[in-house]
Every structure is written in C-alpha cells, then in structure tokens.
Amino acid sequence: MADKIFENNQVTIAGKIVSDFEFSHEVYGEGFYMVDVSVNRLSNFVDYIPVMVSERLIDTTQNYIGQYIYVTGQFRSYNRHEEKKNRLVLSVFARELEFMEQEEEDVKSNQIFLDGYICKEPIYRKTPLGREIADLLIAVNRSYGKSDYIPCICWGRNARFASGFSVGAHVQIWGRIQSREYVKKLNELETEKRVAYEVSVSKIEYLEEKGYE
DSSP: OHHHHHHTEEEEEEEEEOSOOEEEEEETTEEEEEEEEEEEOTTSOEEEEEEEEETTTSOTTSOOTTOEEEEEEEEEEEEEEETTEEEEEEEEEEEEEEEESSOOTTSOOEEEEEEEEEOSOOEEEEOTTOOEEEEEEEEEEOGGGOEEEEEEEEEHHHHHHHTTOOTTEEEEEEEEEEEEEEEEEOSSSOEEEEEEEEEEEEEEEEEEEOOOO
C-alpha cells in the first residue's frame, strides 16, 4: 500500500541550494528542516522551491549554499494557522537527496506527476491578451488517511479541457513546480510580498468521475 501512495505523487528537482537549513518540526525524535533550492526554467526565469529534509538524510548543521543537489520526493501541503485563518503551505518532501558536482544539462531539473481528485470547481478565465487559463485544486491521497492539496494551473487547450471537470473527477497530471510572487494586503496601510507555489500543467488526463470525500 505504501508503494502505491508514493506512486501517486512523484517529484524530482535539480538545482542550487540558496539558503541555510531552518528547523521546521520534529516527529518521533526526527528533526525536519526547510531549505530553498533555485531551479532554472528554460525561459531563463528561476523558481525558488522550498524543500523539507530530514536530519537523517543530511547534516543540517552544515552550510551548503551554492551546492547543487538532486532531490526525489513528493509535493506536500499543510495548513498553517495565521491571521485568524488557515494558509496552505507547500513544499517538496525529500525522500532521497544527492549532491551533484555541477548543474547537469541532461538531468530533468523539475518534474512532477500527480494522481488525484478535483476538490474545488475549476476556475476558468482569459488573460487580457486572450490566453486561456484554468486553476485547479487537486487532492492527492497520502497514507494514514491524509491528503495533500495541490494548486495546479493549466493553459490553452489543457485549460479548456480542465474547465469542464466536476468536483470528484479523477485525474492524472504531469508538469513542473513553479514559484510566483504576489502582494498580500494585510490591512488598509500594510502589504506583504509573498511567494505562491503551484504546478504548471503540461499534460492532464481524465480517468473517471468519483465522489470526492
């Protein structure tokens, strides 16, 4: 059963460590730390992706800034309570990690596969230039009855296709993780720059309708 769970949420990223390790939480005496990894896009843009790493995988007391790593794992979510409401926090949970001498061109630097269910009505819209976009929220099952909730964005033909999905539809998605800066209005006087993470969809397949729980 565990293998099946790992198969429905698969991520590989390759990039450069750009931050120190920051303690996140502890489970049964095992410490987990966050680190930011910069991953290049083909368009010369850089995505900054947060990675959660166990202290059993790497010596988190060392400084690895500037070193290249290859990570395989899962894209996970949890709700953090702030400002009187919950905020969805996303990161790559590292299952395996290895260092690379340098950035290798033949290594796929950012890939994700998800097998899950539509858990909110798709939001379909067009940009001022007429580009079609559909925003999806996918629930991906995890072990012990938990689920990860992953925002996904489709473009063009994929957006048109996905706009017709209903809540509970079973889908498979292939794409890449991307980061996006936005400004959050805190009150009438204050704003805060934040980063959102989502899956940019390159391929999507509809499997079946199924009641979402």
